[in-house]
Amino acid sequence: MDMPIDPIDQWLQTEGVAARAAGRVLAMAPAAQRDAALRAGAAALRQLGAAILAANARDVAAHTGTAAFRDRLLLTPERIEAMAAGLEIVADLPDPLAGVLAEWTRPNGLVIRRVAQPIGVIGMIYESRPNVGADAAAICVKSGNAVILRGGSDSQHSARAINQAISAGLQAAGLPGACVQIAPTVDRAFVAAMLRATGVIDLIIPRGGKSLVERVQREAQVPVLAHAEGLNHTYIHAEADFAMARAVLANAKMRRTGVCGATETLLIDAAVADALLPVIVADLAVLGCECRGDARARAIVAMAAADFDTEWLDAVLSVAVVDGLEAALGHIARHGSSHTDAIITENADVAQAFLAGIDSAVGLWNASTQFCDGGEFGFGAEIGIATGRIHARGPVGPAQLTSFRYQVIGTGQVRP
Template sequence: MTHALTRDSVAHMLDPQAPAALVATLAADARRASQRLSRLSTEERRAGLRAAAAAIRAEADAILAANAVDLERAEGLSPALRDRLRLDGARVAAMADGVDAVAGLADPVGQVIDESVRPNGLALSRVRVPIGVIGIIYESRPNVTADAAALCVMAGNAVILRGGSEAAESNAAIHRAFAAGLEAAGLPAAAAQRVPTTDRAAVGAMLQAEGAIDLIVPRGGKSLVARVQAEARVPVLAHLDGINHVYVDGSADPAMAEQVVLDAKMRRTGICGAMETLLIDRAYAHAPALVAALAARGCAIRGDAAVQAMGHAAAEEVDWDTEYLDAIAAVALVDGLDGALVHIARHGSHHTDAIVAADPAIAERFLAEVDSAIVLWNASTQFADGGEFGLGAEIGIATGRLHARGPVALEGLTTYKWIGRGTGQVRG
């Protein structure tokens, strides 16, 4: 099949500045939209999101048809990545419900963080305000289109969405419905824009858009995040890979340990909260049974010498640093909590780590000393999710130390400003 080329598309192919011009136009429109959003009330923003959710439900058939095209083109993807890409009626309904859920969250905009009165009578307060224009660069999951747009708009920000080429048709269909819903409710459609090209140069243009885009949020694999961090001249809210550990202490209840480990790895292997490495205390008497239970669920085991002695494959050094996003787990026996802490510090990605233990002193030390955005005691790592934390949808799991950490939802998409109210005070 041949396609006619328009003058604009030819110009785009020939002009290396076209992506920069495209992003500049999107950013300028987004800036105007963000200024309009900042003047809207909470209820007006809620109404816009509810209309967007209704539009997604109304366009469910079109969204599923678009997703079918993406799945047909993505035959080479692994089962886990296809699962991230795949939509069905229940997932589209959940997507719309997620937008409605964000509309019902407490609005952080205008929240007074703290206030004081100085000795000279000057009244000071810190107040949450929108960040402005946010760029989201993401891969695979088309639901991010709706989740990210909803969170940004509810927090008073305009968003520019650049999804991966593997989900291009799905993202376009979801975005069309979302933007139409906003517009029907009287909000600017430019509050949620999509980069209408899969040209990788557009990503570079977003990363260089200093002053036009206020914050970049990458959601995807290690190569995407590495590129963003290497090239960005715009502040970045990093979401690194989820090399998540579960440590089973010698004091752990065997039934609980098996339940937590199987859920952490096998509930959904392709999400960032999935366990990738299982660490077992040498003092835990039920290690062979635990590893066997994981293997019986269809998980390929790559282990250290002790685990190999149980009849499983050998782990290479790279396995301890790999986010599989698949039914594969690296497994090692360690010398108690100290051994687990050393391993996690060396190989972890500061995302989510969990301990299964009956000894509260051991557990509390783990929670205090593991330097990750989320640490859990006797619970699956798959709880690393904004919805499970009561935050609604999330923009991602931030693994850095500045601005926001862990599931980033509405509050993480705001900044603050100082407001001073005086009665003529001067410093003299």
């Protein structure tokens, strides 16, 4: 049920205080207790599976967008099981708050330790994919952070049903329910209130389309950990294995077209384009993908003109023919978003030059760009893909949601 606009700031103030207090409890809780909450949450997701699917059916019935967008919104028994398994994988990860990150002794005998600590209260704003709420909750609980979740209006019923399972897990482990809260409204004014909630929220993480991320970066008075759109490239080098290139590209584009790790642009070396590009276009046509090329690509295979600055998130692939590695790197520098880029080649020197030459958060050699995913990195889940230059880059898991502080141990030293 939506709230009137006026009480939103008051809700954030009140519940923000509760979140901060709950976060302190969570940060001090033993790792075993935090892990128990995640395992209990996983069990609750399975137990409440039918209710979650019913809630999701309401969201899907109201959906009016593209097939790729619908796929992002849709939950199935298999996807609920994947959510539950993700919570259990996060629970099995090493404690990101354990141990000493570094320790040294100064000439005056002071022992200085750098130790991990949670960031505090996370504000998570996301769209479409309801499983993001479960992933974010798991990563925050594991890393000792409280979180306030604001999902999109298109997934509101699914998000609330999932949150019931997470709350049940926290309660079963004896942790405060305020560790994970969900916005009581999908009113856009709530997002605005989150962005100005200094002193309440310590870090905002937006996960959604370009317009959402741009709005958050433009308006936020709270620090932001954001990712740009996924203008991802797969570059097929002249020394690529053709069979591998076809298989990897088909997966990188078409496994799930609506995820941010999907390849949006194919770069193919001119030396192999005449032989390989018609085969690739035919492969993708069978899978339902439309190719759009630059002038050189269109001279080889008839297709519409490309747009190299659009994140399609659909069964559309832009294609450019390039003259070698430097041209490929130049194209990525002009049109990429520092997200994920891949090279297919049997030449190790060229591969290493490519990986060193891109400025992307994730670079791959002979593998699909769709491996840019916290689960595939062994994080169990992710709260987002960071493409900025500070704090964290790539899939953001529990360890990336910690900061650090110092402990200084003396024996009575005074400063001269």
